[in-house]
Amino acid sequence: MLKAELNYSPCFEPVQPDKLGSFLDRLSELATQGFQPLAFWGTDERLIYALMGKTGELELLCTPFPENLHYPSLTPLFPAFQIFERELYEEYGIVPINHPWLKSVRHPLGGSVKIADYPFLKSASKLIHEVGVGPVHAGVIEPGHFRFLMQGEIVEHLEIQLGYQHRNLLKMLTTGPLAEKMPLAESIAGDTVIAHGTAYCRLVESLAESSPQASDIRALLLEMERVAMHLSTLSALAGDVAYIMGQNLYAALRTTVINSTLSICGSRFGKRALSPGGVNYPLNKTLIDTLKAKMQKCAGQIESTSEAMFACTSLLSRFDDTGKISREEALRFGFTGISAKASGIAVDARADFPIWDYPGFTVQTESSGDVYARAYLRYKEIMQSLIIIQKLLDQIDPSAPILAPVKELTPDKIAISIVEGARGRIVHIARSKDEHSALWYRVIDPSLVNWQALSMAVAGEQVSDFPLCNKSFDLSYCGSDL
Amino acid sequence: MLHLLKARLKHGYQAIPDPLTVGIDPAFPGLPELARDADLTLLNELCPTQAFTPQGLDLGRCIFCGLCSRKYPEMITFTPNYKMAADSREKLIMAPGQTALPKIDFILPRKFRYSFALRSVSAAGCNACEMELGASNNVNFDISRYGVETVASPRHADGLILTGPISRNMADALAETWQAIPEPKYLILCGACALSGGLFAESEASDRAFLKHWQACLYIPGCPAHPLSIISAIVSIMKGS
Numbered sequence: 184m185l186k187a188e189l190n191y192s193p194c195f196e197p198v199q200p201d202k203l204g205s206f207l208d209r210l211s212e213l214a215t216q217g218f219q220p221l222a223f224w225g226t227d228e229r230l231i232y233a234l235m236g237k238t239g240e241l242e243l244l245c246t247p248f249p250e251n252l253h254y255p256s257l258t259p260l261f262p263a264f265q266i267f268e269r270e271l272y273e274e275y276g277i278v279p280i281n282h283p284w285l286k287s288v289r290h291p292l293g294g295s296v297k298i299a300d301y302p303f304l305k306s307a308s309k310l311i312h313e314v315g316v317g318p319v320h321a322g323v324i325e326p327g328h329f330r331f332l333m334q335g336e337i338v339e340h341l342e343i344q345l346g347y348q349h350r351n352l353l354k355m356l357t358t359g360p361l362a363e364k365m366p367l368a369e370s371i372a373g374d375t376v377i378a379h380g381t382a383y384c385r386l387v388e389s390l391a392e393s394s395p396q397a398s399d400i401r402a403l404l405l406e407m408e409r410v411a412m413h414l415s416t417l418s419a420l421a422g423d424v425a426y427i428m429g430q431n432l433y434a435a436l437r438t439t440v441i442n443s444t445l446s447i448c449g450s451r452f453g454k455r456a457l458s459p460g461g462v463n464y465p466l467n468k469t470l471i472d473t474l475k476a477k478m479q480k481c482a483g484q485i486e487s488t489s490e491a492m493f494a495c496t497s498l499l500s501r502f503d504d505t506g507k508i509s510r511e512e513a514l515r516f517g518f519t520g521i522s523a524k525a526s527g528i529a530v531d532a533r534a535d536f537p538i539w540d541y542p543g544f545t546v547q548t549e550s551s552g553d554v555y556a557r558a559y560l561r562y563k564e565i566m567q568s569l570i571i572i573q574k575l576l577d578q579i580d581p582s583a584p585i586l587a588p589v590k591e592l593t594p595d596k597i598a599i600s601i602v603e604g605a606r607g608r609i610v611h612i613a614r615s616k617d618e619h620s621a622l623w624y625r626v627i628d629p630s631l632v633n634w635q636a637l638s639m640a641v642a643g644e645q646v647s648d649f650p651l652c653n654k655s656f657d658l659s660y661c662g663s664d665l
Numbered sequence: 666m667l668h669l670l671k672a673r674l675k676h677g678y679q680a681i682p683d684p685l686t687v688g689i690d691p692a693f694p695g696l697p698e699l700a701r702d703a704d705l706t707l708l709n710e711l712c713p714t715q716a717f718t719p720q721g722l723d724l725g726r727c728i729f730c731g732l733c734s735r736k737y738p739e740m741i742t743f744t745p746n747y748k749m750a751a752d753s754r755e756k757l758i759m760a761p762g763q764t765a766l767p768k769i770d771f772i773l774p775r776k777f778r779y780s781f782a783l784r785s786v787s788a789a790g791c792n793a794c795e796m797e798l799g800a801s802n803n804v805n806f807d808i809s810r811y812g813v814e815t816v817a818s819p820r821h822a823d824g825l826i827l828t829g830p831i832s833r834n835m836a837d838a839l840a841e842t843w844q845a846i847p848e849p850k851y852l853i854l855c856g857a858c859a860l861s862g863g864l865f866a867e868s869e870a871s872d873r874a875f876l877k878h879w880q881a882c883l884y885i886p887g888c889p890a891h892p893l894s895i896i897s898a899i900v901s902i903m904k905g906s
Contacts, residue, residue, distance in 0.1 A: 290834055292869050298834045318838045321817035323785040323799045325792055326835055347834045348789045351870035366713045366730050367864055373793025373889065415796070428669060431804040435679040438805045442690065449694045449743075452793050454888065455731045463735060464692075484675050491668035661791050 191536045192385040192600040194392065194593070197614060198243050200230060203254060206246035210235065213242060214261040219517040221601070221610045223267035225275040226623045234599065234612060238535045241599065248277060256282040263517030266631055289346040289664055301344050303330045310334055314646065318347045325660035329649070336645050341638045348664035356624040361613070362387050362459050362589055369454045371626055372662035374415075376450075377401070377408040378604030379626070379662075380457040382611040385538060385600035387459040390592045390615045396461035397585040402539045403575040404444065404453050404462075405602070406568040411440045412605035413561040414485070416657040420558050421492060423651045424501045432488040436481055443477055446470060461586035468581050475576045482569045489562045502555035506640035506652035509552055513636070520607015522633045522656055525560045526552035532603035541571060557655040591618035606630060606659060628662030679804045684896045693891065694729045694743035697722055699761040703740040708733045714863060721760035724749060725860035728888035750885045750898030754860070757884055769901050771882050773851065777823060780812040781903055783853070784822035784846060788839050789865070790829030793889035794856035798828065801892040808896050811903065819843075824851035827881075828889075830858040830865035833872040840875055851902075852881040855895060857888045 201209065210233055214220075218235040225231050229248040234241065256279030257264040266288065268279040273287045273294060290298040311332050318326035326347040332340040352371060356364050368383035369376045381401055388395050395401075414437040421429030441451035448456035448464045456462055466474075492498060508518070513526040523530050529546040533539075547563045549556035592615040599612045607629030616622040633656060641652045681687050689695070699705075699722060709717035711733050716726035722741070734741045751757045752771035759766070773781065787795045801808045802815065816822050819842050831839060843852070854876075857863035865871050885898045 292833065299837065318835065319784075319786055319819075319842050323787070323795050323815055325787050325790065325795060326838065347832060347838070348829075349832055349834055349870050350789050350830065350865050351868045355865075355868060363713070366728055370791045370793075370864055373791030374796055376793070428673065431679070432672060432676055434800075434803040435676060435805055438679075438800070438803065446690050446692050449692045449729075449731065451797070451891070452889065454793070455694070455729070463731065484672070487668070487672040487675050491672045494668050659792065661789065664789075 191538055192389040192598060193241070194389040194596050194598040197595060197597050198245055200245050200247050203246050203249050206231075206233070206244055207254065207257070209244060210257060211260065214257075214263070218242070220261075220263050220267060221608070222612055222625055222627045223264060223271070224625050225271050225277060226614075228622070231271065231277070234610065236535070241536075243597070243599070248275065252277045253280055255280050258282050262515050263632070265516075266635065287346070289349040291349060291351065298346055303344070304332065304340060304342050306332050306339075311339060327660050331646060331649075333646060336647070338641045338644055338646050338649065341641050341649075343634050343638055345634065345660060345664055348661040350661070350665065352665045353624055353626060357621045360619040361592060361615070361621045361624075362391070362619070365458055366454075371665065372628060372659045373452060374412060375408070375604045375606065375609070375628070375659065375662060377404045377453040377456065378602050378609050379628075380453070381405060381538075382600045382602040382609050384457050384459045385602070386598050386611045386613055387592070388589060389598040389600060390596055390613065391459070391590045392593055393460060393587060393589045395459070396587045397583065398539055399575050399579050400462045400466060400585065401457065403572060403579065404447065404456055406572050406575070407440055407444050408453055409605045410565050410568050410572070411437050411444070412657075413565045414440065416654060417492075417558060417561055419654045419657070420554070420651065421498070423654055424498050426492065426495060426498050429488065429492045429498075432484070436485055436488070439477060439481055443474055446473070458586060460589040461584070463586065465585050466579055466581055471576050471579060471581065475573065478569055478572050478576070482566065485562070485565055485569075493559060493562070499555065501648075501651060502558055503553060505554040505648050506644060506655060507551070507553045508636050508640055510550075512639060513552070516632070516635055518633050518636050519629045520604070520633065521557050521560055522607065522636045525549045525556035530608070532601045532608045536601040538600070538602065554651055554655040594618060604629065606657070606662075607633065626665060628659055630658035630660075631663040633658050634663065680807055681805055684806055684808075684893055685900060687893065689745050689747055689893060691745050693745045693747065694731060694734070695894075696746040696749050696766065697724075697727070697734070697741055697743045697759055698764055699759060700740050701762040703761045705761075708737065708740060711736060714857070714861070714866070718758060721758045721763065723861070724757040724759060724886040725754055725884060726857060726863070726866075727886060728857045728863055730888070747891050747893040748897045749887070749894055750883060750901065752883060752902070754884060757860070757886060769883075771902055772905050773902050774849070778903055781899070782814050782816045782821055782823045783826045784819045784824070784842060785815050785826050785828070786839050786842050788827060788829040788835035789832035789871075790856065790858060794828035794858070794887075797889045797892050798826065798855065798895065801895045806892040806896060808899070811896070811900050813899055813903070819845035820847065822846045822850070824853060826853040826855050827859045828855050830862045830868070830871050831873050831875060833870050836872040836875060843875070843879065851883075852879055853883040853885065853899070854881045855885045856890045857886060860884050860886060863888065
């Protein structure tokens with residue numbers, strides 16, 4: 184058991200494999216104690232790993248591949264394992280017996296099922312009709328397929344098929360020197376550059392036993408990314424219910440925020456900014472002052488825009504009670520980020536596994552678990568992040584060094600890094616092979632577990648509320664397809 | 666209502682008056698300039714996408730990560746010129762000493778001068794290019810002022826704008842969408858991944874056969890392409906540059 188403290192990205196000797204029986208017993212025991220599976224995956228060493236975590240505590244365990252590649256599924260008792268067991272099945276052919284929904288996830292090269300032959304749930308009832316949407320959507324968004332089983336206008340069941348974005352990214356992270364994979368880490372999800380980038384940097388630094396410079400600039404960029412992403416979601420949510428003023432005002436505010444990120448590093452998404460060892464571009468006094476004034480002005484504008492939007496009754500009648508996820512469901516399925524916090528669960532890596540000091544940080548939550556909760560929570564998180572941003576801008580020392588050289592990796596170590604991105608908890612975990620490269624590298628984007636929440640939220644809703652529900656979660660396709 | 670008026674007044678006028686000439690933050694890495702004596706082999710050793718060819722820097726491959734310009738500022742600088750696009754892949758190579766890209770000769774037929782409808786297809790794009798494409802039509806950049814719109818159905822489109830390296834799993838959907846667009850139709854590639862495969866050029870999960878069959882008329886570099894780059898490029902083939 185590892186206990187989290189500040190600066191948390193542990194690096195340790197590889198764990199010893201347990202026998203399958205005691206591995207599964209321990210997982211059940213931990214799950215019963217309130218631990219969630221943060222990651223659960225197989226590797227080419229023919230080991231199944233499980234990373235279990237709850238506030239401030241982590242446990243990593245592993246077991247050899249079971250004989251005959253069968254084992255009793257954990258999902259029936261602990262549904263949070265469902266997507267992880269499907270990945271394990273797809274990647275290594277290990278069958279979790281009695282898994283209720285054993286289907287492929289990403290359709291990688293050489294997989295048993297081609298993406299066009301995916302076995303959707305069918306209904307024999309004459310009352311049910313099917314609606315298929317995607318992978319090419321009406322808007323400018325990433326590809327994914329949504330298959331609805333409908334009774335009239337009501338969604339009986341939604342099955343989400345992903346994998347269209349699969350780029351073989353995890354394998355690419357282990358090919359060649361790990362410390363040179365910054366651009367690849369930035370492309371895990373191009374809208375979550377800083378969060379994934381920071382997780383990658385921390386992991387490399389941890390494996391190399393180096394300590395990075397300019398953590399406060401990283402923290403600043405991360406909070407700015409959160410503000411920008413939440414603004415983007417609020418803009419789209421307003422657009423989905425034809426509240427055009429909100430759509431435009433939030434979009435313009437997002438422009439201001441991401442243009443500020445550009446003024447730091449040259450990219451509106453924070454690409455180029457980070458590097459193992461620190462950051463690539465310093466902040467001078469003039470820029471700090473400009474950013475402070477801009478973010479201050481933004482805060483006022485976001486406040487007035489949100490006051491207007493959340494007082495608009497026609498908008499609220501669409502948001503309220505739509506797409507509900509109960510606290511119970513969110514806990515059972517191990518949802519993370521906005522999807523969990525909007526259902527009243529105070530889970531946030533900034534509090535649970537802090538890599539930086541956020542004095543007085545409290546996790547923002549909402550309790551109703553509907554579209555309204557997920558929207559309003561985003562507003563609350565934006566305002567909280569803007570306060571953190573001002574504090575960081577006050578403390579950044581323009582003359583401090585920004586980049587420390589990163590040493591070679593320590594061979595045969597495992598490192599974990601956890602970062603709270605705009606969508607929730609991002610987990611990177613890797614085992615070093617030699618001084619340069621990784622034996623395996625695993626990335627868990629919060630979207631991977633949260634897509635199930637969207638399926639559950641739209642069940643029983645009108646299909647016309649689907650875009651609204653979808654946007655309220657605002658999940659990443661490439662982040663889960665990798 | 667009063668809340669709304671207050672919010673609206675606080676915002677003022679948000680649209681960029683002229684996106685074709687507006688200045689950009691000098692931190693923006695746009696069109697690169699290579700010194701005449703730049704050592705292209707040395708630069709290529711650093712480059713994550715091997716964008717340096719013996720002729721110069723291939724903007725189709727460049728992801729503007731800045732590794733080269735930070736290490737060898739005397740050999741290469743990225744100017745804040747966002748007008749970067751070409752009507753062929755070959756024209757995207759910036760040779761040492763070169764300060765501008767060749768003029769875009771391709772011009773759409775006259776009937777598209779004031780109206781050009783595009784269908785966007787993301788084929789394993791990381792959502793950065795997709796978001797920039799979306800931003801091109803937001804209240805600030807407002808590409809629709811030039812008669813450019815992104816339409817929901819390929820049947821309503823005059824062309825297809827592609828983002829992403831084209832994953833194997835998206836190859837069929839891309840081909841089908843292209844097929845559904847009525848003639849005459851035009852293909853635009855947006856961002857390093859679409860242009861060359863970018864970081865994923867060598868990925869086993871990429872399948873770029875589509876581009877062997879179909880010729881694009883416009884190539885917009887960037888990682889991601891900036892909305893101002895996208896707008897100036899598209900407008901230049903509608904109205905001439």
